[in-house]
Amino acid sequence: MMGPAHSLSGAAAWLGVGAAAAAADRPMPWPVLVVGALICAGAALAPDLDHKSATISRAFGPISRGVCEVTDKLSYAVYKATKMQGDPRRTGGHRTLTHTWLWAVLIGTGTAVLAMTGGRWAVLAVLFVHMVLAVEGLLWRAARVSSDVLVWLLGATSAWILADILHKPGNGADWLFTAPGQEYLWLGLPIVLGALVHDIGDALTVSGCPILWPIPIGRKRWYPVGPPKPMRFRAGSWVELKLLMPVFMLLGGVGGLGALGVI
Numbered sequence: 347m348m349g350p351a352h353s354l355s356g357a358a359a360w361l362g363v364g365a366a367a368a369a370a371d372r373p374m375p376w377p378v379l380v381v382g383a384l385i386c387a388g389a390a391l392a393p394d395l396d397h398k399s400a401t402i403s404r405a406f407g408p409i410s411r412g413v414c415e416v417t418d419k420l421s422y423a424v425y426k427a428t429k430m431q432g433d434p435r436r437t438g439g440h441r442t443l444t445h446t447w448l449w450a451v452l453i454g455t456g457t458a459v460l461a462m463t464g465g466r467w468a469v470l471a472v473l474f475v476h477m478v479l480a481v482e483g484l485l486w487r488a489a490r491v492s493s494d495v496l497v498w499l500l501g502a503t504s505a506w507i508l509a510d511i512l513h514k515p516g517n518g519a520d521w522l523f524t525a526p527g528q529e530y531l532w533l534g535l536p537i538v539l540g541a542l543v544h545d546i547g548d549a550l551t552v553s554g555c556p557i558l559w560p561i562p563i564g565r566k567r568w569y570p571v572g573p574p575k576p577m578r579f580r581a582g583s584w585v586e587l588k589l590l591m592p593v594f595m596l597l598g599g600v601g602g603l604g605a606l607g608v609i
């Protein structure tokens with residue numbers, strides 16, 4: 347999938363989680379719903395850190411391009427070191443390490459620990475990165491014609507405002523994890539979800555996605571999970587743009603209304 351569809355699916359997924367949480371009598375305060383949806387939209391771009399032409403590679407200028415190059419090389423090295431007889435030869439690391447459930451869990455867990463133990467500045471950093479990515483993904487047409495500095499300023503301003511709102515009592519800093527010292531632990535959840543939604547979206551495309559690595563399937567450790575080939579589509583095709591993106595918007599709207607108790 348392309349960046350906009352990934353981000354939209356991430357936001358819709360978190361809004362769906364909000365509806366499920368409300369049905370389970372653990373409703374999200376509205377700041378958690380909004381912040382989580384934006385983080386999940388941004389996190390749904392993150393697995394493409396292994397691709398130098400992806401939306402995320404442009405998000406932070408030379409810094410993100412450099413991170414993408416390093417991640418591509420790391421992913422390729424891991425692929426070569428762990429591939430089995432049935433895995434094909436590759437020349438790069440795209441759709442390998444960062445497109446697995448294990449990567450999603452590790453990144454989400456690391457972010458949750460950082461937010462929980464690092465104080466306000468750590469929370470601001472997490473929010474800033476994901477607000478910028480959310481702008482790049484959800485508002486991609488505007489972001490493409492705007493300067494990077496304007497996008498960064500919007501991300502920084504949004505992060506500052508949302509961090510202030512979350513910090514107020516009852517607004518969700520301790521949502522779901524209520525023990526002392528566990529504030530903001532939930533921030534890892536939309537990051538895990540965003541990465542997994544990205545992987546599922548890529549699994550629907552022609553190449554599939556090795557979500558289950560390092561679990562071997564047959565003679566492959568990097569088995570490209572996906573539906574039957576006739577049901578797959580090419581990234582950027584009409585199926586993605588004309589069918590899936592409207593569906594994501596509809597599901598996100600229904601999920602948001604359910605999370606807020608409107609329906």
